[in-house]
Structure formats: C-alpha cells, structure tokens
Amino acid sequence: MIPELKGDRFAEFTLPEGCLLCGGEVTIRATPAGASSYCPKCHWLSRPRMKVKGNGLELTYAATANA
C-alpha cells in the first residue's frame, strides 16, 4: 500500500485499516523530521519509517518488542 505524497514539505493522509492493533483507519503525518501515525479509535501512536518511492511513500512499522 503506497499512498501518494502530496506536497514536498509535509503530507498528511489516512490509511484505511492501517492500524496494527485494531485494524482501524490511521492518520499518517509525514514531516521532514519523520513520520508519525495515530489511530483515533484505539489511540495507537507510532513512528513508522518512511521511504520515498517514486512519487509515493512506503511505511514500515518497526517492531517495538524491546523488553
């Protein structure tokens, strides 16, 4: 799933079923400092890694299994 990148400084978009926890829609905010994602349903916050691919984005969620 590669959402389109809008604008060259930052972008905000939603990913349907993008939440790893509840499967709800998450809001992704991409800034020059990095990306953050937020699920309004279960309040899941994450900082996915973002790769620019062509004129789209690829998001990778780092495993947070560090005990």
Ligand SMILES: [Zn+2]
């Ligand atoms: Zn969620």
